[in-house]
Amino acid sequence: MNQETTPSADRQAPSVRDLKARLPQHPSVKSTVALMIPCYIDVFYPEVGVATLELLEKLRVDVVYPFDQTCCGQPMANSGCYQEAHATEELFVKNFADFDCIVTPSGSCTHHVRDKFTAAPDSAARRKVSASVYDLVEFLHDILQVTEFPWARFEHKVALHNSCSAIRGIGLASMSERVHDPVFSKPKNLLERVPGVQFCDFERPDECCGFGGSFSVTEEAVAAKMGYDKVEFMHNSGAEYIVSSDMSCLMHMQGCTKRLGMDLKVLHIAQILNGASQ
Amino acid sequence: MSVVDQAKAAEEFMEDQTHEQHLDKLLWMLRVRRDEAARRVPEWEQLRDLASEIKEHTLSNLAHYLEMFESRAKANGVIVHWAQDAHEHNEIVYKILSDRGVDMLAKSKSMLTEECETTRFLENRGIRVAETDLGERIQQLDDQPPSHIVGPSWHKTPQDVAAVFARAYGSDKENADPAYLAGVMRANTRPIIVEAKAGMTGANFAVAETGAIVTVTNEGNADLVANVPKLRICSVGLEKIVPKTEHLAVFIRLLTRSATGYSITQYTSHFRAPRQGGEMHVILVDNGRSSRLGMEKFWPSLKCIRCAACMNTCPVYRRSGGLSYGSTYMGPIGIILMPTFDARRYSELPFSSTLNGSCTNVCPVKINIHEQIYAWREVMEEKGQIQLAKKVAMIAAGEVLSNPKLYRIAAASADPSLSILPRFAIYNRLNAWGKHREIPQPGKETFHDWYRKNRSQAGSKESQQ
Numbered sequence: 131m132n133q134e135t136t137p138s139a140d141r142q143a144p145s146v147r148d149l150k151a152r153l154p155q156h157p158s159v160k161s162t163v164a165l166m167i168p169c170y171i172d173v174f175y176p177e178v179g180v181a182t183l184e185l186l187e188k189l190r191v192d193v194v195y196p197f198d199q200t201c202c203g204q205p206m207a208n209s210g211c212y213q214e215a216h217a218t219e220e221l222f223v224k225n226f227a228d229f230d231c232i233v234t235p236s237g238s239c240t241h242h243v244r245d246k247f248t249a250a251p252d253s254a255a256r257r258k259v260s261a262s263v264y265d266l267v268e269f270l271h272d273i274l275q276v277t278e279f280p281w282a283r284f285e286h287k288v289a290l291h292n293s294c295s296a297i298r299g300i301g302l303a304s305m306s307e308r309v310h311d312p313v314f315s316k317p318k319n320l321l322e323r324v325p326g327v328q329f330c331d332f333e334r335p336d337e338c339c340g341f342g343g344s345f346s347v348t349e350e351a352v353a354a355k356m357g358y359d360k361v362e363f364m365h366n367s368g369a370e371y372i373v374s375s376d377m378s379c380l381m382h383m384q385g386c387t388k389r390l391g392m393d394l395k396v397l398h399i400a401q402i403l404n405g406a407s408q
Numbered sequence: 409m410s411v412v413d414q415a416k417a418a419e420e421f422m423e424d425q426t427h428e429q430h431l432d433k434l435l436w437m438l439r440v441r442r443d444e445a446a447r448r449v450p451e452w453e454q455l456r457d458l459a460s461e462i463k464e465h466t467l468s469n470l471a472h473y474l475e476m477f478e479s480r481a482k483a484n485g486v487i488v489h490w491a492q493d494a495h496e497h498n499e500i501v502y503k504i505l506s507d508r509g510v511d512m513l514a515k516s517k518s519m520l521t522e523e524c525e526t527t528r529f530l531e532n533r534g535i536r537v538a539e540t541d542l543g544e545r546i547q548q549l550d551d552q553p554p555s556h557i558v559g560p561s562w563h564k565t566p567q568d569v570a571a572v573f574a575r576a577y578g579s580d581k582e583n584a585d586p587a588y589l590a591g592v593m594r595a596n597t598r599p600i601i602v603e604a605k606a607g608m609t610g611a612n613f614a615v616a617e618t619g620a621i622v623t624v625t626n627e628g629n630a631d632l633v634a635n636v637p638k639l640r641i642c643s644v645g646l647e648k649i650v651p652k653t654e655h656l657a658v659f660i661r662l663l664t665r666s667a668t669g670y671s672i673t674q675y676t677s678h679f680r681a682p683r684q685g686g687e688m689h690v691i692l693v694d695n696g697r698s699s700r701l702g703m704e705k706f707w708p709s710l711k712c713i714r715c716a717a718c719m720n721t722c723p724v725y726r727r728s729g730g731l732s733y734g735s736t737y738m739g740p741i742g743i744i745l746m747p748t749f750d751a752r753r754y755s756e757l758p759f760s761s762t763l764n765g766s767c768t769n770v771c772p773v774k775i776n777i778h779e780q781i782y783a784w785r786e787v788m789e790e791k792g793q794i795q796l797a798k799k800v801a802m803i804a805a806g807e808v809l810s811n812p813k814l815y816r817i818a819a820a821s822a823d824p825s826l827s828i829l830p831r832f833a834i835y836n837r838l839n840a841w842g843k844h845r846e847i848p849q850p851g852k853e854t855f856h857d858w859y860r861k862n863r864s865q866a867g868s869k870e871s872q873q
Contacts, residue, residue, distance in 0.1 A: 385845025
């Protein structure tokens with residue numbers, strides 16, 4: 131009988147100690163950090179990439195943007211098409227294997243590279259890349275342990291959305307189903323350091339928004355209904371902004387709010403932490 | 409049989425907003441109750457671990473415990489049958505009934521007999537079959553299969569039920585009061601139980617050390633159909649075995665809390681022997697289970713105790729309705745079970761999920777459901793069961809995204825209708841994104857181009873290939 135694999139959704143957040151062991155502590159981060167910009171941010175939300183870069187620079191991190199990067203392979207792999215993801219994942223390994231730390235403003239891409247990066251054959255380089263990737267929030271919260279964003283101020287009501295990859299994949303926040311676990315939220319911890327941010331509680335806070343990668347078009351009707359319900363809960367809470375560390379969820383929810391004519395804007399957490407005022 | 413198109417069926421279910429909203433609210437309430445119930449049990453997570461380990465142990469020694477069950481049950485006076493597949497199961501049931509001249513069978517809940525399509529088999533051979541549990545009966549009268557494994561008719565509103573009963577029983581179709589409808593049900597099913605010469609139930613658990621069958625119910629019909637007629641048949645899937653009575657304590661505490669948030673059901677009944685002067689038959693059914701046990705990635709699905717917590721928490725199930733899956737088992741557990749029966753027919757089910765992982769977290773026996781859904785997608789690729797249009801789009805996406813130069817060209821010409829992004833997503837139902845949502849607009853320039861302009865020295869590192 132095979133050993134049961136530990137379900138990743140049940141995995142506890144990586145301990146701060148483990149993460150810190152991999153990198154010297156801020157402000158003496160000696161390693162160069164590779165910035166990975168997800169494909170949909172590159173094309174549709176370049177300002178989120180810029181905010182991520184500027185924020186890391188403000189925090190005196192030495193950042194390099196490998197120019198030949200494209201995508202982590204998730205769009206294909208998530209659709210079952212791992213053969214089609216093979217070359218893209220190999221390219222990713224080639225672009226990023228030289229770095230001890232890869233930072234990306236996406237819990238979803240982080241989860242893919244860390245836990246589901248199996249389209250290309252196993253290799254030392256692949257394993258290194260999987261072990262070196264961090265979501266931006268993890269990097270700020272656990273490694274740099276940033277407690278101040280002196281340049282930031284955001285005088286608005288915010289509905290904080292954590293993606294399912296962020297919550298149940300990489301442990302950025304506690305999971306509502308795990309009722310005995312301590313409640314925590316790393317994105318919230320960071321945003322609480324920005325003066326002016328008012329959090330709005332809304333119904334079903336960690337229910338999936340309905341994006342789900344290719345699901346958002348293959349199951350368009352259900353995806354849209356989930357999105358409509360999600361943004362309605364947020365709108366009812368009085369929020370002016372939906373803030374998330376995953377732009378793909380925001381792309382989906384923005385599509386919903388615009389279609390519904392709802393006055394509810396979206397911002398990536400990097401934009402607020404970098405000092406966006408609206 | 410053709411490939412089940414869950415997405416299309418879900419869209420049809422949602423057309424009339426009433427039903428989608430009704431189901432979503434009802435099941436979310438059960439999810440909330442489940443959370444509250446789990447909160448009241450401090451050792452909840454330890455119970456889940458324990459339940460998972462007991463199931464894993466039992467499945468690892470299945471032959472041993474099945475034989476133990478058989479010998480103990482026989483010693484109790486039960487007649488034990490073994491059925492390799494659905495057909496053999498149905499033949500056994502038919503033979504038991506026809507040998508004794510039974511022309512009417514009263515049934516209480518059994519998903520296994522749904523799996524085996526036992527009712528149709530018997531009715532084609534002249535034996536009437538009547539469901540006695542409320543949800544199953546409503547579905548039978550409406551000529552629909554169950555849409556949920558705990559509440560088979562939960563997708564129906566009380567008004568729908570009133571209409572079904574009015575048609576079948578001539579009751580008041582305007583009266584959707586649940587107490588009234590329950591009264592109509594009782595008045596019409598109790599005579600069936602009295603009249604039937606045989607009763608049939610499923611089993612929640614079969615205890616190896618005692619040879620007992622355990623059913624966990626609320627309405628008590630399992631007890632009636634098991635005790636009123638002299639002949640009783642019980643169909644049991646191989647995976648229902650638990651080693652000892654003491655292990656039930658773990659499962660009973662988890663089952664109802666996970667299913668409905670109640671601490672326990674009205675009836676937890678242990679059946680060990682035939683009633684006086686009666687006969688009790690137990691049919692142990694494989695129907696694909698032993699081959700599933702041999703599947704490296706998918707055997708943990710056999711731990712399932714059919715609580716349906718994964719359905720209640722699933723945001724896709726709640727909007728889609730259970731009938732959209734076109735299968736005996738639906739929702740997250742259905743997605744990982746059904747392809748083991750027919751990989752082609754259910755090849756699209758693994759894509760009816762956002763992989764959000766909530767199902768895995770609520771599962772009382774810790775089945776890694778969402779990871780298995782992901783793994784089934786890969787199996788569909790291996791089996792050549794990815795839809796052609798999707799496959800073609802993914803080959804194109806894979807070529808562009810693995811080639812920096814091609815990717816740059818595609819990204820630079822990013823027009824929502826032309827670009828590969830999100831065309832990798834918009835493939836078969838063209839412009840599907842835009843049906844209910846605005847399409848994202850590309851930025852004035854890509855991040856890549858911004859970086860080259862604004863952090864120019866790094867630009868020299870760009871590939872010249």
